[in-house]
Amino acid sequence: VPELPEVETTCLGLSPHLLGRKITRIIRRRKDLRWPIPDAVELLLNQRIEALSRRAKYLLLQAESGSAIWHLGMSGNLRILSADTPIKTHDHVDFVLDNQTLLRFNDPRRFGCLMFQHPGETHVLLKDLGPEPIATASLRDQQALFFDADYLFRRSRKRSQAVKHFLMDQATVVGVGNIYVAESLFQAGVRPTRPAGKITRAECAKLVKAIQEILQFAITRGGTTLRDFLAPDGAPGYFEQELFVYGRAGLGCKNCKSILQAADLGTRQSHFCPRCQK
Ligand SMILES: [Zn+2]
Numbered sequence: 001v002p003e004l005p006e007v008e009t010t011c012l013g014l015s016p017h018l019l020g021r022k023i024t025r026i027i028r029r030r031k032d033l034r035w036p037i038p039d040a041v042e043l044l045l046n047q048r049i050e051a052l053s054r055r056a057k058y059l060l061l062q063a064e065s066g067s068a069i070w071h072l073g074m075s076g077n078l079r080i081l082s083a084d085t086p087i088k089t090h091d092h093v094d095f096v097l098d099n100q101t102l103l104r105f106n107d108p109r110r111f112g113c114l115m116f117q118h119p120g121e122t123h124v125l126l127k128d129l130g131p132e133p134i135a136t137a138s139l140r141d142q143q144a145l146f147f148d149a150d151y152l153f154r155r156s157r158k159r160s161q162a163v164k165h166f167l168m169d170q171a172t173v174v175g176v177g178n179i180y181v182a183e184s185l186f187q188a189g190v191r192p193t194r195p196a197g198k199i200t201r202a203e204c205a206k207l208v209k210a211i212q213e214i215l216q217f218a219i220t221r222g223g224t225t226l227r228d229f230l231a232p233d234g235a236p237g238y239f240e241q242e243l244f245v246y247g248r249a250g251l252g253c254k255n256c257k258s259i260l261q262a263a264d265l266g267t268r269q270s271h272f273c274p275r276c277q278k
Contacts, residue, residue, distance in 0.1 A: 002072040004057055004175030005218035008136050010078060011054045017080040018049045018061065018103065025096035033092060033113050034073060040116040041068055044095070054136070056129050056174035061095075066118045068095075069125065073111030079104050130173045134212050136219065147173050147212075149205035156196040156204070163199055164192035164270050167207070176211055180218070182246040182271055184210040191277045192270035193263045217242075245271040 002010070023044050028037055047063035054060070059078070061068040070078060083100045093114055095103040105114065117123040131145040145151060152173075159166060166172055167181050176184070185192050187210035190203055199207070244254050249262040253273040262269040 001074050001177065002057070002076070003177040003180065003218070004133070005215055005221075007054055007057045007059065007072065007175075008219050010072070011052055011059055014059075014078060014080060014103070015052045017101065018052050018097075020048060021101075022046060022048050022098040023063070023095050024098050025094070027094040027096065029087075029092050033107060033110050034071075035113050035115070037093070037114045038116045040066065040118070041114060043116070044068060055126055056132075056170060058126065060117070064119070066116055069113075069115040069117055069123055070105065071113045071125075073107055073109065073113065075109040076105060076107035076112030079106070128171055130169075130171045133173050133175060134215055134219075147208060149201065149208050152204040152208055153199075153201050156199055159196040161196050162192060162265055163190060163194045163196045164265055166196035167211070173211070175215070178268060179243070179246045180211065180214050183214050183244055185270075186245045186273060186277060187214065189277055191263070191272055192265060194278075245273065247271065 023046065026042060026045055028041075031037065043065040044061075044063050047065050049061060049063055051062040052059060053062070057071060059070040059072075061070070070076075072078070080101055081104050083096060083102050085102075085104070088106065090108045090110075091104055091106050092110075093105040097103065105112070115123055115125065117126075131147040131151065133147050155172060156163075156166060164181055164185065167176050167184070168178070182192070184207060188203060188206035190199065190207060245260055248260050249269065249271045251260055252258070253260055253276060256273065256275045258273055258275040260271050261274050262271050
């Protein structure tokens with residue numbers, strides 16, 4: 001699943017190939033992805049691309065007439081290809097550009113989407129998103145809320161929900177997926193099952209620091225795969241060998257050697273160290 005670092009990397013990798021280019025043709029090979037593709041995307045025809053930015057895990061391709069909003073879903077990817085590249089299975093949408101290239105969306109599982117936002121409008125998908133965890137290069141909009149210890153402490157008060165779910169809620173902070181939340185909780189020494197409202201001010205500070213460091217690290221690593229965005233089969237890699245708890249239940253803690261445990265929190269398991277995490 002593409003997480004925030006991969007989406008950021010995609011955004012940075014695609015931007016130079018898109019900025020200033022004119023969209024000469026829009027090819028939709030299906031009517032819907034996760035949701036129907038609105039006909040309004042045709043408003044982007046013959047428009048120049050002014051910006052590509054990221055908000056949460058959405059990519060916004062902006063022109064004067066409005067913005068295309070992409071989400072990569074579970075298995076989607078956007079690539080710049082030569083305009084004569086043969087179509088493969090699951091190539092659903094092409095934006096043909098004025099320089100013999102195209103932006104192609106491929107998504108085998110079709111949990112991704114392509115939506116449209118009119119100028120001055122905020123699409124419903126973007127309306128209730130919490131602050132960004134880190135200020136990254138591709139973010140354009142000034143934020144009303146900042147993700148810091150004060151914010152996290154205030155927002156978590158009186159909440160009985162498990163801290164893991166609280167942090168994965170896009171209204172709390174965007175883009176903290178399953179891997180990143182598990183690793184951040186380990187680094188901050190907090191058990192995933194703790195009620196959010198019981199997290200101390202000091203722990204909030206540690207969590208913010210951990211989340212920011214881990215995401216920044218992943219973005220930096222993702223940056224090393226930028227060249228792949230021109231290759232049809234390139235895919236950004238994770239950092240499996242650097243994981244401390246995610247997917248390691250039953251194995252020894254890299255810090256204290258205790259056997260890592262799995263807490264059952266809804267549909268997904270959360271791995272933690274019974275000694276390092278309180
Ligand atoms: Zn440990």
